[in-house]
Amino acid sequence: MEFFMDCACHSGLEYEKCCKPYHDGYASAPTALALMRSRYAAYALGKTEYVMDTTHPASVHFHQDRSLWNKELKAFSDSTQFTGLSILESSEDQVTFIAHLMQGSQDCSFCEESLFKKVEGKWYYLEGKHSS
Ligand SMILES: [Zn+2]
Numbered sequence: 001m002e003f004f005m006d007c008a009c010h011s012g013l014e015y016e017k018c019c020k021p022y023h024d025g026y027a028s029a030p031t032a033l034a035l036m037r038s039r040y041a042a043y044a045l046g047k048t049e050y051v052m053d054t055t056h057p058a059s060v061h062f063h064q065d066r067s068l069w070n071k072e073l074k075a076f077s078d079s080t081q082f083t084g085l086s087i088l089e090s091s092e093d094q095v096t097f098i099a100h101l102m103q104g105s106q107d108c109s110f111c112e113e114s115l116f117k118k119v120e121g122k123w124y125y126l127e128g129k130h131s132s
Helices: 032-045 048-053 066-079
Strands: 081-090 094-103 110-119 122-131
Touching: 032 048, 032 066, 032 081, 032 094, 032 110, 032 122, 048 066
Parallel strands: none
Antiparallel strands: 081 094, 094 110, 110 122
């Protein structure tokens, strides 16, 4: 049923026409917003490599120990349902969004203002500020 799967970033588009080319490495997300959406979808789909590869090395979220980092991401991804994504605001290098998440019966949605940085034509996640 992969063929007509809606993208996990909740864009309403087919995965193939949305975040898949970025996940598969055929293309780089052209904007900070596209990168943000594709990272949300990567979390939802357990594509931890993509999450790690699009995190800026200067970010506090960047870990030197990739296998440990991978385990943490997988655990988060496996225990969470990614039920929705609302974009509140976006500019060239900043996106404010609400990630709708459930862990079991617990709503752990959050609002984040994320900052992105472009390096040699590719966008990376730099940091984020949470508010509830
Ligand atoms: Zn998408």
